[in-house]
Every structure is written in C-alpha cells, then in structure tokens.
Amino acid sequence: MNRVVSFLTDRRFLSILGLIALAILIWFGGPYVHFGENNVAPLGSVVARLVAIIILLAIWGLNNFRVQYQNRQRTTRLLQEVQGLEDDAPVESTDHSQEELQTLQKRFADAMSILRRTHFQQGRNKDAKALYQLPWYIIIGPPGSGKTTALVNSGLQFPLADQMGMGSVQGVGGTRNCDWWFTNEAVLLDTAGRYTTQDSHKVADSKAWTGFLDLLLKHRKRRPINGAIIAISIQDLLTQTADERTYHARTIRARIDELVEKLGINFPIYVMFTKCDLLAGFSEFFDELTLEQREQVWGMTFPLPDDAHKGYAFDEQLFEQKYADLLNRLHMRVLDQVQREHDPKTRSSAVNFPNQFESIKGAMSNFLKQTFAPNRFQEQPFLRGIYFSSGTQQGTPIDRMMSSVASGFGLPPSAVQTPPGQGKSFFIHRLFKNIVFPEAELVGANRQYELMLKWARWGAYAAFAVIFIVSVVVWVAAYSRNQAYLDQVAQHYQRYQELVTLIQQHQGDLRNILPALQELRRASEVFDQESLPWLAGLGLHDARVENEAKAAYQRELSRLLLPRITNRVASALQKSSYKDPNLHNTLLVYLMFGDPAKINNSAVKDWMLADWENLYRGQTEVQATLQQHLDALLAAGFEPVKLNQRALAKSRSELKRVPVAKRIYNRIKNEPQYRAKVDLRGLLGDSTSTVFANKHNRHLFSMPFFFTKQGYQSVDLSEDSDTIRSMFADRWIMGEEDESVYNDNEIGKISQQIKNLYLAEYTDRWRQFLNGMKVNNFGNLEQSRRILALLADPVYSPLLAVLKVTAENTRLTPQLPAAAASKTGALSRFLGGDEASKGAGLFKGNRVDKHFRELNLLSRETDGSSRIARSLSNMRNVQDYVNNIILAPDSTEAAFNAAKARLLASGDDVIKALRIEASSLPDPVRRWYLSVADQTWRAVLGNAKAYLNAQWKNQVYRTFVSDLQGRFPVYKNAVDELAIFDFAEYFKPEGVHDTFMQTYVTPFVDIESWRIKTLNGRGLYLSPEAIDSMKKAEQIKDMLFKVNPSSPGFHFKMKPYRMDASVRRFQLSYGGQRMLYTHGPKISQEVSWPGDGSTSVRMSFEDLNDSIKRVNYDGPWAFFRLLQDSPVSATRRSNVYRITFSTLGRKSVWEVTAKSSNNPFKTNAIAQYRCPETL
Incomplete structure (x- = not known):
C-alpha cells in the first residue's frame, strides 16, 4: 500500500498526469475557444491541435532537461565556490x-x-x-x-x-x-x-x-x-x-x-x-x-x-x-x-x-x-x-x-x-x-533570506493567481457578457415589437413613440463597450447582430421620429404669423428636412429643443430622451422628406409681411455665436450676488453676447457687410430666385433699419438688466453691516462694478479727450448755427449712449475721482452708523437709542443724508440707495424692538407675574387678593408701567391717539394686544390715581333709589362710612374708596318681622367684590349708575354719581387688564 501511495504522489507521475490532462483539454476543448471579432477558433482543426500537443510535450521535455541541468550546475557551482573559498581565504602569519x-x-x-x-x-x-x-x-x-x-x-x-x-x-x-x-x-x-x-x-x-x-x-x-x-x-x-x-x-x-x-x-x-x-x-x-x-x-x-x-x-x-x-x-x-x-x-x-x-x-x-x-x-x-x-x-x-x-x-x-x-x-x-x-x-x-523568499514566493503565487483568475474571469466574463448581450438584444427587440403595435399611425405626441424607440436604442447600444472595448473580441461576439440592431434603430427613427418632428415643424409654420420672430428659423428648419444636403444640425437641434422645452415643460427626462434620438437621426442621415407645400406657401407669405430689416435682424440675432450667454458674474465679482438679488429675470447676471460691447464691435451691420449680403444670398428660403430685387440703395436703407432695431433692443436689454437688480433684504443688522461693507468699499464695491460693466457695454461711441472736446466746442462757436450743430453731432453718440449717458457719468472720473465714488461716502457713514450699533456693549440698546434719536430728530441722521443723496442720483442707483436706507432703518427698528421687548419683560411683565397675576381684582375669580401697595406700585403715575411708558414707549407711540409714530414709512410697531394692554393700564391710572397719585382711590355719591317693601331697613358700611335707608327721605351721601382703611364691608337687610340678613366682605378689595356681586346699570347721564344690592331675594337699589365718566362703575378695566409677555 505504501508503494502505491508513494507512486501516486511521485512528482514524476503527477507531472505526466498533468501533461496528459492538458493534452486532453487541448484536444477536446480547443475547438470551443474562439478569438476576435469573427469568432476564429485557432485550435479548431486536427492539425492545429496536434501541433499544440507536440509543442506542449516539447515544453515539458525541455523543462525537465532544464531542471536536471540546473541541478548539475548548482552542484558544480557550489563545489567550485567552496574550493575557491578555501583558496581565497585570508591566511594569518601562523603556520597552523x-x-x-x-x-x-x-x-x-x-x-x-x-x-x-x-x-x-x-x-x-x-x-x-x-x-x-x-x-x-x-x-x-x-x-x-x-x-x-x-x-x-x-x-x-x-x-x-x-x-x-x-x-x-x-x-x-x-x-x-x-x-x-x-x-x-x-x-x-x-x-x-x-x-x-x-x-x-x-x-x-x-x-x-x-x-x-x-x-x-x-x-x-x-x-x-x-x-x-x-x-x-x-x-x-x-x-x-x-x-x-x-x-x-x-x-x-x-x-x-x-x-x-x-x-x-x-x-x-x-x-x-x-x-x-x-x-x-x-x-x-x-x-x-x-x-x-x-x-x-x-x-x-x-x-x-x-x-x-x-x-x-x-x-x-x-x-x-x-x-x-x-x-x-x-x-x-x-x-x-x-x-x-x-x-x-x-x-x-x-x-x-x-x-x-x-x-x-x-x-x-x-x-x-x-x-x-x-x-x-x-x-x-x-x-x-x-x-x-x-x-x-x-x-x-x-x-x-x-x-x-x-x-x-x-x-x-x-x-x-x-x-x-x-x-x-x-x-x-x-x-x-x-x-x-x-x-x-x-x-x-534564515530570517532575512526567508523573508525575501517568502515575499518573492507569495508575490509569484499572487501574480500567478491573479493572472489565472483574471484570465478565467475575463474569458468567462467575455463569454457570459456576449451571451447576455445577445439575450438583452432579443429582450429589447421583443419589447419593441410589443410596444410598436400600440403606436397609432397618425398620433402626433412624441411621447407615445419613445418607449418603442428606447427599446431599439438600448438594443443598438448593448454591444457598445466603451469602458472595456478589448473584451468584445474575447467571447463569441457576433457583429452581425450588433449591426442589424443599429440598422433597425435607424430605420425606425426614420419611420417613427422623422415624420412626426417634420409634421411638428409644419404645424408650427401653419400656426405662425408674421409677428412671430422665430418664423424665419422655423421655415429654414422645415426646408432642411426636405433637402438634407443643406441641413444644419445645430439649427435643427436648437429649434427642436426649444420647441420640446415649451411643449413638455418640466418633463426634463422626456426632453433628454428626445434629444438622444434626434442626435442619432441627424448623425446617421435620412432621405429627403416630402414637404407640405401649402404650409410653405403660407409661411413664406406671412414672412414677407415682416419687413426685410426685421427678418434679417432676427436671423443675425439668433446666430449661435451671438446667442451665446456671457456670464457677467465673472466681470462683476462674486460679491455682487451677495448685495444684489434677482427681481424679475432668472438670468440676471447673464447677457447674450450680441448685446455686449464685444458683440457690438464684432457685428458689421453696414450695407457692405458680408453678414447682410449673405442674408440676401439665402433668399431661396423665401422662394426668391431673382437676386437683383434689391439694389445698393435699398440695401443701405435696410442696413440702417437693422442698426436702429439693434440699438433699440440693446438699450432695452441693459435697461431690463439694471431694473431687474434690487438690493438684497437685510434680515438683521449683521447682514446690513456685511452688505454695507461691500457697497461702501471704495475699490471693490459691487455698485462700482455694476456701473463699470454697464458703462463699458453702453458707452459704445468713443469719448473725446478733454483737449479735443474743448477744441470742438471752440470750433462750434466759430461756425455757429447749423454748422455748429453738425459738428456737435459728430460726438453725441448713438441711441444707447444717450439713454445711459447720465448713469455712465457717475463712474466717469473728473479731477481724480468719480461722482459715484464721492457719493459712496454717505454709504460709508451709514456703515459706521451700523458698526457703532453692533459694536456697542448692548447692540439692541444702541439700536433703541439710535431709533429713538432719529424719531425725535436729535443728532446727525446719516440715513436721512443717504436718502437726500439718493434724490440727486439717476435710477436705478437712486432706487438702490433708497433701498439701503430703508432696509437699514428697518434693521435698526428690529433691534430696537428686541431691546424694547427685553425691557418690557424685565421691568413690567416680570412684576406683573410676581405681584398681580392670579390675584383679585385683576383676576375677578381669584381667591387671593392683590396688595394695595403692589397695585399702586404697578399702575400709579411714575409707577412700574407708567415709567416704562414714559421711558420707552412714548418716543414711538402717540399716547393720545395710540398711533405708531413713523419715519420714512416705518415705525416701531407694537402688537394690538400690547396696545390694548397699555390702554387699559392708562385707563386704570386715570381712574384710580387722580385723587392721590401714590395710592388708589376715588370719590362718588350714593343715594337710595328704591328698596323692597318687605325690607324695613338696609345698611351698608365700610371704611368708617355707613349708608342707611329705612324707606325715608332719599338723601345723597358723599362716599370715597378706600375710606379710612378698613378692610371689610358689611351689608344687612332687616325685614318687617325683625329678621336680619347680613352679608360680609373682607379684604382690601372688599368693596370691589361687593360691586362684582351687585349688578350695575347705566342711566341717561354718563356718570350716574344704579347698583342693586341683594341677598336671599331682598333688594335695595342705590343711585351712584361718579366724579368722572372713567370710573369703576362704568368699566371693568381692572379685570380686563392683561400684561402680554412680548410687545
């Protein structure tokens, strides 16, 4: 078993096994490997595969020979170097x-x-x-x-x-x-x-x-x-x-x-x-x-x-x-x-x-x-x-x-x-x-050598792994991508076939054809691999599918898009009248569709984009998609479109109603080089948008190049101008073949008319530019200081920049030097009469110069400075005025004092001086000066109001909350009663409320009429609730503090009016005073409150059967509690009232005569008084 394992794990056996595996892979897998755009299979033939296998065997054999040779060389080199080391070893002097x-x-x-x-x-x-x-x-x-x-x-x-x-x-x-x-x-x-x-x-x-x-x-x-x-x-x-x-x-x-x-x-x-x-x-x-x-x-x-x-x-x-x-x-x-x-x-x-x-x-x-x-x-x-x-x-x-x-x-x-x-x-x-x-x-x-080997080995492994992985990934990705692309093309084309059936032949809304065209466009772009174009040739890329997809897209653009946009232009022609300034361009674009050789892609796109922006307003995605399809249509070209001759005839007829000069002028103005926008912000500086806001025009800081001085100098509107002559050469647009219709004299007149139209609109454009600028609103004094600092800058003021840019673009006629001007004046005096007028006319400028002459004189330097530069000193005074307020220890107090001084006309009034200076300046500078003055005054009043609120809260509202709130008689249902002293301290003359009114309110409010004092249309406005509260406090002061300014009180007379027959005797006593009635003579009695200082009121009803019903009120406001429980009715006389005292069904009516119409019997001012937290 060990021999088998050793044999199977032997390096030579594994090497041969790997060689066989590679040969099998080449033989059976080679035909599936394709390269290039035409799907070439280099290993497709039997001969090619045999050659590849032979090359593989040769490489394997050579590598084995290399390994053996390398081993022999290493051994030889080792032994030679060892012997050489011994030979070269340094020898000491010792024999040993x-x-x-x-x-x-x-x-x-x-x-x-x-x-x-x-x-x-x-x-x-x-x-x-x-x-x-x-x-x-x-x-x-x-x-x-x-x-x-x-x-x-x-x-x-x-x-x-x-x-x-x-x-x-x-x-x-x-x-x-x-x-x-x-x-x-x-x-x-x-x-x-x-x-x-x-x-x-x-x-x-x-x-x-x-x-x-x-x-x-x-x-x-x-x-x-x-x-x-x-x-x-x-x-x-x-x-x-x-x-x-x-x-x-x-x-x-x-x-x-x-x-x-x-x-x-x-x-x-x-x-x-x-x-x-x-x-x-x-x-x-x-x-x-x-x-x-x-x-x-x-x-x-x-x-x-x-x-x-x-x-x-x-x-x-x-x-x-x-x-x-x-x-x-x-x-x-x-x-x-x-x-x-x-x-x-x-x-x-x-x-x-x-x-x-x-x-x-x-x-x-x-x-x-x-x-x-x-x-x-x-x-x-x-x-x-x-x-x-x-x-x-x-x-x-x-x-x-x-x-x-x-x-x-x-x-x-x-x-x-x-x-x-x-x-x-x-x-x-x-x-x-x-x-x-x-x-x-x-x-x-060896750590150093091993580290070096380790990094080298891992680097080699990593490089091999990366190469292998990248190779596999690239091949698999290329194949997968191409397969996916084919699937995507099929999917897009299938969806296109489903969508195209929903399009009605005569449907003019371009949005209806977009879904179908989008699918074809996506199908044509599937194979566009601009980011990794080299991947296209690694897989099974089929250019025929890509080419067919693009061709199908172009066919459908010509079939679906081209007729609809042509009809759209024809419809615009039919609806246009001679008053339409764009009629000429519309006609030109329409004619281009009928003759693609004369087409101007820029002109067509400009017209269509403008039309789509108006037609599909707010639908930016629709507009962008249509532009993509239009670009593709124009790039590929198309066959001439059959034009609507009736629409052509009508539009040409309408266009002929427009004066020739107007037609030519509109064409020149709409040329791309003249229509380009010039960003004035770069000329005016970034701080201009901080100072000035857009009033009407959303393109405030831009101007067509045609209406700048460079545009004025670049356009030639003379009768010999190539521009005008070329416009006459394009008379084919009007269907005019005879080029001798206009002679030189007529062309000269038309040239002058074009100049007049140009200068008139030039003037109007710059007037709109200046009128559209307004000074930004000052939210507070800090913003006021920032904007004033910019405006008052003697060098970089945005106001100076605006006037400079305006002068540079509206001073079209060169100005004479001072010496030349004086000589011209002398010549005029010498010639006299008409000759003098003609001489002066040489330098009076054109229409634009005249219109902006007064404004441009502001920035013209005389004696080393300009009028506007001197005028900015008033702006700097206002800037210092605002800085002093902001830098004060309490800016709100400083603003209050400044506003108070201005309303009282005490001290220097720099805002008034700025307004006076504004009256001597031409518009729009006058309007800007007045806006600065008005907004500065408003900001000062805003800070003053903040100070007034803070003082009100600290001095009045806090006292009201701590001493009066929740206490009778200010709160009629309250159980706790207000101390007479606290009441007096709050409402008395020179008390808390009155002192505040005299110190802080009277400079801004007319106490007699309770109207806000204003200056330049602005004042320190108080809320209706605050005005009402102050009125009530003044009424309480007048009502209770006339007798004694330091303590509340009032005098009145009481006289019996009638009493129930069942009551034998009625008695009312308080403050050492007693009112008694027994159905006898009705005698008037002088009464005062609070009397001798007693804090109780006693009221009793004695019946005929000797039963006595008593009612008692205690406290310093006992009499007011009695009045609150006793109905009071007015009489024909303004200061006479009837009070009904009652208890348990028994009544006694008394007639009260007050010293003034402002009395506690007439009004319930005390209970109605409330102190607001803010003014």
Missing part, C-alpha cells in the same frame, strides 16, 4: 592557519569530481537529490568526544565509500580536521574538536571556524544547516572538575550563539552523550541486546516550542522527569539481568548499572543548565533532545560508586576490568534515521 586551510582544501578537491556526478537516493521510491538539496548537520564537541566514532559506527550508508574509501573522508580517533560525511539522507559536518574549544591553536582555530561559518552561510542561504549535534563524552563528564565542565559548557554555548548569530537561524540542537560504555556496567547491562535493539534510541526528546525561532530553554524539572523514566526502564530490566547472568561479578556490574547511570544525573543536569541557560542578550537555543550512545567499547570503565567510596576512605580508586569482546555500536542508528533526519525542516530559516 595555513595548514588547516590547506587540509580542508585538499579534502574538497578530492571529493569534487565524484560529487559533481552524484545524486543521492533517499529511498526506493524517492527522487534523487543533488548535494545542495540534502539537509546539512554540523556535529561539534570537545576533542576526543567521540563524534567521528559515532558516525563510523552509526550504520548509515555513505555512497562515496566505494569510490574514495572510508578512511579518505572520515577520521578515526582524535582527528582534528573537519570531515564531510555524505549520506543518502543528509550531509554531516564533523568538525574537529579544536573548532569547538579552540584551545590548541587559538588564532588558527578561530579563523578556520569563521571561514567555515562563512562557507556554510554563502552556499546555503536559506538553511545553512538543518541542525546541530553536540557530542559530549561521558568520560569528560565523569573525570572533569566542575570548573572544567563549566568552561566547556560556556565554550559550547559561545559556539552555539556564534552559529545562531552568524547564520541568522535558530536550529534544533541534539545533545548526544557519547562513550556511555565507559560507565561501569554498561557493557554487561546491554550485552544481550540484538542488533535491532542496539539501533533504537535511548534518550529524551523535548516537546516542540510554539515558535522554533524563539528556541526552547533547558527545563530542569522536565529533564528530571524524563531521566526518572529512563531509570525506571533500566530498573525494570535488572531482574532479568539477575536471572540471566550466572557470573557473580558480571551480574553485580549489570545490577549496579542503573545506579551508575543515576549518579551522573547531577553533573549532567548542571552541564546542560550552564549550556542552555536563558540569556536576554542572545536568542535562546532550540534544545530538541538529549540522547545516550556508545560507538565502540574501548577504554577502562569508570565506577562512580566505588570511586566515591574509595575517596571517602582515602583509598585509590579501583580499576574496572574492561569487558572482553569486539566493540559494538549502541543507540546511534535510529537516532539519525528516525529523529534527526526526519526533522530536517524543523530548523528556523
């Missing part, structure tokens, strides 16, 4: 250094010729590998540590042994040179002991070691080595002192750190304790093992760290645990040894071996801790495992137990007899075969 390098060079040269031709076979079913492809391991250890012996007795296969002999490439005994062991599985570098310790020839050893590391790093950049085997002799561990072991541990650690730092990798380290046979009892204990048992691994392998790059520190606890496991296994075999061995001495040695093995644990642990101790300045070595071996049984075993006892008694150590027999290898073979070699990829790669 030169000797070492020459020795290495000789060994490389001897093996070179064989290694160039050798491929190493790792297994029966595995590919042979070149030298550089094998894993490489370095074995280091102190001199005599048994490295070479372990390799010699490892049982590994050395392919070079047959050609060179084992002795030529391997050392036996204490060799000090580096031996290269080439096995089928790996390359093992057995370094001389001096390379590790560097104690015999320090300079030579150090240089040879450095050269050796450079050699490894140069030729194996990614993984210079796959691991390191540290060989430590048990003999050294047993016989050396603690200081010597520490020295060797530090030295080996230094070599390991040097390797890690020099090679840039962290490799697995396998510690192999050799010469274990020198441990007493080893040979006796393991003597009975078979060859297979002796090849097994004896030692401990540590778990892999999470990151091999970070290494694996020596874990003493884990070491002791695994060492204890080894000891347990040894102790488990002791009983078998006792039973099997009959020789007492041999049995004693075998039984004692576990104890011997246990005795070296401490020294071994200390050695490993010192070798692999963590160091924050260097990377932690990657300790993979600790193993025990014996290459051959030579030397005298050491009995740790007896030596310890002998030393305790002061006796010399006893020698252990060397066991007889030939040497065997123990625990080496599988250590290499099953542990070290399979973990060749465990080494961390």
Whole structure:
C-alpha cells in the first residue's frame, strides 16, 4: 500500500498526469475557444491541435532537461565556490592557519569530481537529490568526544565509500580536521574538536571556524544547516572538575550563539552523550541486546516550542522527569539481568548499572543548565533532545560508586576490568534515521533570506493567481457578457415589437413613440463597450447582430421620429404669423428636412429643443430622451422628406409681411455665436450676488453676447457687410430666385433699419438688466453691516462694478479727450448755427449712449475721482452708523437709542443724508440707495424692538407675574387678593408701567391717539394686544390715581333709589362710612374708596318681622367684590349708575354719581387688564 501511495504522489507521475490532462483539454476543448471579432477558433482543426500537443510535450521535455541541468550546475557551482573559498581565504602569519586551510582544501578537491556526478537516493521510491538539496548537520564537541566514532559506527550508508574509501573522508580517533560525511539522507559536518574549544591553536582555530561559518552561510542561504549535534563524552563528564565542565559548557554555548548569530537561524540542537560504555556496567547491562535493539534510541526528546525561532530553554524539572523514566526502564530490566547472568561479578556490574547511570544525573543536569541557560542578550537555543550512545567499547570503565567510596576512605580508586569482546555500536542508528533526519525542516530559516523568499514566493503565487483568475474571469466574463448581450438584444427587440403595435399611425405626441424607440436604442447600444472595448473580441461576439440592431434603430427613427418632428415643424409654420420672430428659423428648419444636403444640425437641434422645452415643460427626462434620438437621426442621415407645400406657401407669405430689416435682424440675432450667454458674474465679482438679488429675470447676471460691447464691435451691420449680403444670398428660403430685387440703395436703407432695431433692443436689454437688480433684504443688522461693507468699499464695491460693466457695454461711441472736446466746442462757436450743430453731432453718440449717458457719468472720473465714488461716502457713514450699533456693549440698546434719536430728530441722521443723496442720483442707483436706507432703518427698528421687548419683560411683565397675576381684582375669580401697595406700585403715575411708558414707549407711540409714530414709512410697531394692554393700564391710572397719585382711590355719591317693601331697613358700611335707608327721605351721601382703611364691608337687610340678613366682605378689595356681586346699570347721564344690592331675594337699589365718566362703575378695566409677555 505504501508503494502505491508513494507512486501516486511521485512528482514524476503527477507531472505526466498533468501533461496528459492538458493534452486532453487541448484536444477536446480547443475547438470551443474562439478569438476576435469573427469568432476564429485557432485550435479548431486536427492539425492545429496536434501541433499544440507536440509543442506542449516539447515544453515539458525541455523543462525537465532544464531542471536536471540546473541541478548539475548548482552542484558544480557550489563545489567550485567552496574550493575557491578555501583558496581565497585570508591566511594569518601562523603556520597552523595555513595548514588547516590547506587540509580542508585538499579534502574538497578530492571529493569534487565524484560529487559533481552524484545524486543521492533517499529511498526506493524517492527522487534523487543533488548535494545542495540534502539537509546539512554540523556535529561539534570537545576533542576526543567521540563524534567521528559515532558516525563510523552509526550504520548509515555513505555512497562515496566505494569510490574514495572510508578512511579518505572520515577520521578515526582524535582527528582534528573537519570531515564531510555524505549520506543518502543528509550531509554531516564533523568538525574537529579544536573548532569547538579552540584551545590548541587559538588564532588558527578561530579563523578556520569563521571561514567555515562563512562557507556554510554563502552556499546555503536559506538553511545553512538543518541542525546541530553536540557530542559530549561521558568520560569528560565523569573525570572533569566542575570548573572544567563549566568552561566547556560556556565554550559550547559561545559556539552555539556564534552559529545562531552568524547564520541568522535558530536550529534544533541534539545533545548526544557519547562513550556511555565507559560507565561501569554498561557493557554487561546491554550485552544481550540484538542488533535491532542496539539501533533504537535511548534518550529524551523535548516537546516542540510554539515558535522554533524563539528556541526552547533547558527545563530542569522536565529533564528530571524524563531521566526518572529512563531509570525506571533500566530498573525494570535488572531482574532479568539477575536471572540471566550466572557470573557473580558480571551480574553485580549489570545490577549496579542503573545506579551508575543515576549518579551522573547531577553533573549532567548542571552541564546542560550552564549550556542552555536563558540569556536576554542572545536568542535562546532550540534544545530538541538529549540522547545516550556508545560507538565502540574501548577504554577502562569508570565506577562512580566505588570511586566515591574509595575517596571517602582515602583509598585509590579501583580499576574496572574492561569487558572482553569486539566493540559494538549502541543507540546511534535510529537516532539519525528516525529523529534527526526526519526533522530536517524543523530548523528556523534564515530570517532575512526567508523573508525575501517568502515575499518573492507569495508575490509569484499572487501574480500567478491573479493572472489565472483574471484570465478565467475575463474569458468567462467575455463569454457570459456576449451571451447576455445577445439575450438583452432579443429582450429589447421583443419589447419593441410589443410596444410598436400600440403606436397609432397618425398620433402626433412624441411621447407615445419613445418607449418603442428606447427599446431599439438600448438594443443598438448593448454591444457598445466603451469602458472595456478589448473584451468584445474575447467571447463569441457576433457583429452581425450588433449591426442589424443599429440598422433597425435607424430605420425606425426614420419611420417613427422623422415624420412626426417634420409634421411638428409644419404645424408650427401653419400656426405662425408674421409677428412671430422665430418664423424665419422655423421655415429654414422645415426646408432642411426636405433637402438634407443643406441641413444644419445645430439649427435643427436648437429649434427642436426649444420647441420640446415649451411643449413638455418640466418633463426634463422626456426632453433628454428626445434629444438622444434626434442626435442619432441627424448623425446617421435620412432621405429627403416630402414637404407640405401649402404650409410653405403660407409661411413664406406671412414672412414677407415682416419687413426685410426685421427678418434679417432676427436671423443675425439668433446666430449661435451671438446667442451665446456671457456670464457677467465673472466681470462683476462674486460679491455682487451677495448685495444684489434677482427681481424679475432668472438670468440676471447673464447677457447674450450680441448685446455686449464685444458683440457690438464684432457685428458689421453696414450695407457692405458680408453678414447682410449673405442674408440676401439665402433668399431661396423665401422662394426668391431673382437676386437683383434689391439694389445698393435699398440695401443701405435696410442696413440702417437693422442698426436702429439693434440699438433699440440693446438699450432695452441693459435697461431690463439694471431694473431687474434690487438690493438684497437685510434680515438683521449683521447682514446690513456685511452688505454695507461691500457697497461702501471704495475699490471693490459691487455698485462700482455694476456701473463699470454697464458703462463699458453702453458707452459704445468713443469719448473725446478733454483737449479735443474743448477744441470742438471752440470750433462750434466759430461756425455757429447749423454748422455748429453738425459738428456737435459728430460726438453725441448713438441711441444707447444717450439713454445711459447720465448713469455712465457717475463712474466717469473728473479731477481724480468719480461722482459715484464721492457719493459712496454717505454709504460709508451709514456703515459706521451700523458698526457703532453692533459694536456697542448692548447692540439692541444702541439700536433703541439710535431709533429713538432719529424719531425725535436729535443728532446727525446719516440715513436721512443717504436718502437726500439718493434724490440727486439717476435710477436705478437712486432706487438702490433708497433701498439701503430703508432696509437699514428697518434693521435698526428690529433691534430696537428686541431691546424694547427685553425691557418690557424685565421691568413690567416680570412684576406683573410676581405681584398681580392670579390675584383679585385683576383676576375677578381669584381667591387671593392683590396688595394695595403692589397695585399702586404697578399702575400709579411714575409707577412700574407708567415709567416704562414714559421711558420707552412714548418716543414711538402717540399716547393720545395710540398711533405708531413713523419715519420714512416705518415705525416701531407694537402688537394690538400690547396696545390694548397699555390702554387699559392708562385707563386704570386715570381712574384710580387722580385723587392721590401714590395710592388708589376715588370719590362718588350714593343715594337710595328704591328698596323692597318687605325690607324695613338696609345698611351698608365700610371704611368708617355707613349708608342707611329705612324707606325715608332719599338723601345723597358723599362716599370715597378706600375710606379710612378698613378692610371689610358689611351689608344687612332687616325685614318687617325683625329678621336680619347680613352679608360680609373682607379684604382690601372688599368693596370691589361687593360691586362684582351687585349688578350695575347705566342711566341717561354718563356718570350716574344704579347698583342693586341683594341677598336671599331682598333688594335695595342705590343711585351712584361718579366724579368722572372713567370710573369703576362704568368699566371693568381692572379685570380686563392683561400684561402680554412680548410687545
């Protein structure tokens, strides 16, 4: 089964399998691959496919040859460079250094010729590998540590042994040179002991070691080595002192750190304790093992760290645990040894071996801790495992137990007899075969080189993946797109067939044909791939379908659209009269449909777009769709349309009623170059739209080029003008064939008429432009300040810009210099009479100049400044006026004081000055000045109103809420009563309300008539609710505070009028006053409120049966509560009233005479008073 799996996963088998798959794909899939617009299939024929397969086989064979050749070249280059490195290595002055390098060079040269031709076979079913492809391991250890012996007795296969002999490439005994062991599985570098310790020839050893590391790093950049085997002799561990072991541990650690730092990798380290046979009892204990048992691994392998790059520190606890496991296994075999061995001495040695093995644990642990101790300045070595071996049984075993006892008694150590027999290898073979070699990829790669390879590899993978994915996606997308396009064309055409049947033949509304035309247009545009045109040739693109779709669209445009738009123009002709300024253009467009050779696409589109904009107003989508179809129709061309001769005759007849000059003028005006809009905003500046708003015209800041000075200068309206002459040449439009109808004299007259029409409309256009501009509304003082700052700017004022642009475009006749003007005046005086008038006429300008002369004089500089520049000083005064208000600590108070001062005519009135200045300026500047003055005044009043509201709220409304609200008598149903003092403080003269009125209101409101005072048509307007509240407060003040301005009160007379017959006696007393009536004489009595200050009212009815009914009212407003419960009726006299006092059906009517018509009996002003929160 393993052979089958190996065969199926073999690279050569997979390569051939892939080759066969590609050949099958070419043979069967090739005919389906099409390219280009004509769907060419390059692999459609049998010959083409056979050639493609042969080319594929050739490429495969050449690639295999390339790989083999490349491998041979790499091996050759590696060996040559290694030898060259040895030759070029710098030599120190010592003989030892030169000797070492020459020795290495000789060994490389001897093996070179064989290694160039050798491929190493790792297994029966595995590919042979070149030298550089094998894993490489370095074995280091102190001199005599048994490295070479372990390799010699490892049982590994050395392919070079047959050609060179084992002795030529391997050392036996204490060799000090580096031996290269080439096995089928790996390359093992057995370094001389001096390379590790560097104690015999320090300079030579150090240089040879450095050269050796450079050699490894140069030729194996990614993984210079796959691991390191540290060989430590048990003999050294047993016989050396603690200081010597520490020295060797530090030295080996230094070599390991040097390797890690020099090679840039962290490799697995396998510690192999050799010469274990020198441990007493080893040979006796393991003597009975078979060859297979002796090849097994004896030692401990540590778990892999999470990151091999970070290494694996020596874990003493884990070491002791695994060492204890080894000891347990040894102790488990002791009983078998006792039973099997009959020789007492041999049995004693075998039984004692576990104890011997246990005795070296401490020294071994200390050695490993010192070798692999963590160091924050260097990377932690990657300790993979600790193993025990014996290459051959030579030397005298050491009995740790007896030596310890002998030393305790002061006796010399006893020698252990060397066991007889030939040497065997123990625990080496599988250590290499099953542990070290399979973990060749465990080494961390050279980080810099690996990073470079990683990015290169991933870049290649990504590029290949992108190319592959893009290729597949492009092909699939191209095929899918073309299939989808065909489906879309079919769908659009099917929908078109459904929609076209719904179109009525004589239906004139273009919207009815749009759905059908849209479907055909979409069908014709399906294959338009302007964004990715190269995709069209990758799939099964069929140009015939695309061409037919476009042709069908063009046919339907001519069948559906062309007759309808032609009829639309003919209908417009029939409806037009000579008064239509566009009649000539309409006739021209109609004639073009009858003679496509004379068609002007721009003229046709302009006419149709204007018509559709009027016909389908607001339907922008319909207009845009119609324009697309019209563009397609005009671009493709069409056959001449049969014209309606009756419509032609009528329109020509109507057009002849229009004066020739008017017709020609309309045509010139509607020329595209003259109709183009000129954006005046660029000339006026962006701030102009901040100051001025559009009053009527939505195209406020644009003007047709025809009505600008450049347009005026570019158009030639003289009788010799090519423009006018060309208009006469187009008389075919009118059906006139005789070109001699107009002579030069008539053409001259027509030319002058055209000029007059032009100047008249020129004047009207600029008048409309100026009249359409109004100053933007000031929402508040801040906006007022911003707009005033712009207007008052002496350089960049939008007002100056408007006047400058206007002057530049309406001052059409060049102005004479001052000197020339004075000479002209002198000449006029000299000539006198008519001659003087003629001379003056040379410079008086045309109609446009005259109309705008007064306005343009504003911007004309005299004595270094212009009239408008001087006038702007008034605008700057208003700007300062507004700035002072805004910058005041309280801008609303400042605005209030300013408004108050202006209404009272105190101080300088800059707004009035601006209005006076406006009266001396021509329109529209006068109107703009007045607007600025009016809006500034309105903004000031707005801020003043805000201040007035704030003071009202703080001074009046807050007092009303805290003292009066919810209390009787202001609220007639309230239980709580208002204190007389609070009432007086609020309503009395110079009280809260009256003080506010005198301070803040009287400057703006006429208290007598309660009318708002206005200035320039504006005032500080108060709400009707506020005016009514103030009226009520004034009425209460006049009613209750005439007698005593500081305290409320009023006087009146009371006289009995009648009383029920069942009542014997009625008595009313309050404030120390008593009114009594017993059906006797009706005597008038002077009464006052509040009297002597008593806070109660007593009313009683005594019946004839002596029963008494009493009613009492308490509180400072007790009398008003009595009045509220007692009906009051007016009499013929304005100040006389009748009050009916009653209780339980008993009544007593009294006649009250007030001192004034404004009294509590007539009006309920107190209960009706309410204080609004704002004015």
